[in-house]
Amino acid sequence: MSDAPQINRHTIAVLVDNEAGVLARVIGLFSGRGYNIESLTVAEVDPKQKLSRITVVTSGTAMIIEQIKAQLERLVPVHRVRDLTK
Amino acid sequence: MTQRLSGSEIVLKALTDQGVDVIFGYPGGAVLPLYDAIFKQNAVRHVLVRQEGGAVHMAEGYARSTGKVGVVLVTSGPGATNTVTGLTDALMDSIPVVCLTGQVPTHLIGNDAFQEADTTGITRPCTKHNYLVRDVNDLARVMHEAFYVARSGRPGPVVVDLPKDVLFAEGGYVGPQTLEHKTYRPQLKGDPRAIERAVELIAKAKRPLFYCGGGLVNSGPRAAELLTRFVHVTGAPITLTLMGLGAYPASDKQFLGMVGMHGMYESNMAMHDCDVMINIGARFDDRVTGKLSAFAPNSKKIHVDIDPSSINKNVAVDVPVVGDAANVLEEMIRIWKDRKYALDVKALDAWWKKIETWRARNCLSFKDSDTIIKPQYAIRRLYEATKDKDVYITTEVGQHQMWAAQFFKFEKPNRWMTSGGLGTMGYGLPAAIGVQMAHPKSLVIDVAGEASFLMNIQELSTAVQYRLPIKAFIVNNQYMGMVRQWQELLHGGRYAESYTASLPDFVKLAEAYGLTGLRATKPNEVDGVIEKMLSTPGPVIADIVVDQTENCFPMIPSGAAHNEMILGPEEKAAQPVSEEGMVLV
Secondary structure: OOOOOOOEEEEEEEEEEOOOOHHHHHHHHHHHOOOOOOEEEEEEEEOOOOEEEEEEEEEEOHHHHHHHHHHHHHOOOEEEEEEOOO | OOOEEEHHHHHHHHHHHOOOOEEEEOOOHHHHHHHHHHHOOOOOEEEEOOOHHHHHHHHHHHHHHHOOOEEEEEOOOHHHHOOHHHHHHHHHOOOOEEEEEEEOOHHHOOOOOOOOOOHHHHHHHHOOEEEEOOOHHHHHHHHHHHHHHHHOOOOOEEEEEEEHHHHHOEEEOOOHHHOOOOOOOOOOOOOHHHHHHHHHHHHOOOOEEEEEOHHHHHHOHHHHHHHHHHHHHHOOOEEEOHHHOOOOOOOOOOEEEEOOOOOOHHHHHHHHHOOEEEEEOOOOOHHHHOOHHHOOOOOEEEEEEOOHHHOOOOOOOOEEEEOOHHHHHHHHHHHHHHOOOOOOHHHHHHHHHHHHHHHOOOOOOOOOOOOOEOHHHHHHHHHHHHOOOOEEEEEOOOHHHHHHHHHOOOOOOOOEEOOOOOOOOOOHHHHHHHHHHHOOOOEEEEEEEHHHHHHOHHHHHHHHHOOOOOEEEEEEOOEOHHHHHHHHHHOOOOOOOOEOOOOOOHHHHHHHHOOEEEEEOOHHHHHHHHHHHHHOOOOEEEEEEEOOOOOOOOEOOOOOOHHHOEOOOOOOOOOOOOHHHHHOO
């Protein structure tokens, strides 16, 4: 038995301002900090307020997932980060 | 009706409205309209640097010593790419900087135009945020937003990329007061229940330790005052990180000195043995924690930080509090007093007795010499000669930086400017220029190593142009001293490329640039050179030729725990550096 912390898959939804470069910010955060992206979808969800939702499936230990969410929330054009897997 | 202004005028007006009095920059094709606007006004002073990399460190020095935002202006392409190191440095050390970069006109973006670079793409990972302004009507709002983002929450660098056609175009101006950011709202007040839990935990501690960092300096002088008050009412010991030096008066008996790889023995031992750690505004950096699995193994940890992503990043903590250090400390003191908390006197007494035995080891002692200048001696004498003056210290990166951190005692925040997170050689000279611009009457000293100093040597010309009386104190051992030290300790003394076989004559170099050059080669010359350096008006380089083989102690070998510190050259590490330790930086 290994006592390594368990790795879980999480789906995280990120509501962002639909502005130039916002997707690059989000995926750059993942690659720059060595987090994995298993799948990614992006779509505009509110054309009036120019909001998009980026949905990322990622995996990591509880500490890493918490860190990913905190890092995403730190991005200036991010409105809200939701963990859909909870 | 709003006023119609050109893009350049909007930038200048926004700078003035943000209270900017000085910017550090270098002109070029893409920013010519902005320089034309600068030419026509007197409110904002422009400091012409010699390379754009220097401009960012100057802005950092300015910001770190004043608490204000430092401002940089550079052209497109190479001008912008040269700022990348400084921006990364500011990001790592949470320094508020706004960097305005020129850009090719919008219709040429993406065409590989002359001096075009994808500035927002390149600087995205090394800024807190960045903007490319495509419409002049967004310009005023973006400018104010950039300052807001740079200075609020956890401060950091912000780039505003300005295409040349936007600088020429006319648009409306809005003032800073109209700004309300739709997404970016840093949490300043801590959760009251979390603060309560933190204070309850502190009150029950037998071996408490405050561990505080740069967040206190960024929070402002009030945070440092409140910290001092809280540490005093509890009677607990406190240690500071490299970035936190000055946030607590170093002369106070509850201060144990700096913590970390080259921190004080007593600080690191206390860190290892404490039962409640109160981290305020520090981020459990690897220079502080050493081996994570052996980091403060029997402690409960409280972590106060304005940045939620700092919490539970490296070290899992028991009581996290997200908020501004000053606000949280104020609450902590109030609760402590209201509930009439006091630490267990007997336990605290025993804890202090233990700390005193560590202190008695006198970990900064070194074997002095009559014939050769020991670097520690030179830096200690510099401290003693300047301690009663209105002094600001900047450093480069390496052994001299650690010795300066060990031997200088800072009583107030904002007096110590050093590149902590990124470890940028070449930081100290331009930073000193930025500090001196902000504090023209104060004494500003760059404690330097000769290798670092050469990395931004061109800025001597800037210091002379603006008659900035900075003093560069070069601890010259002809080696990249810290590289040499690690090669000695980890690579069998094979000193690959860490020796500079051909150095300039720093005295002649000083004269060539129009500064005064001084040199000491023997211990009995050190005091005289320091005195001469301090009494000479205008900028000075003091070349202090020191022992080439001296190592910086105490030291936690990489991959080791706090209680495995090496105190001096006679002492070998308990075990040879582990394989995991070897791969660490």
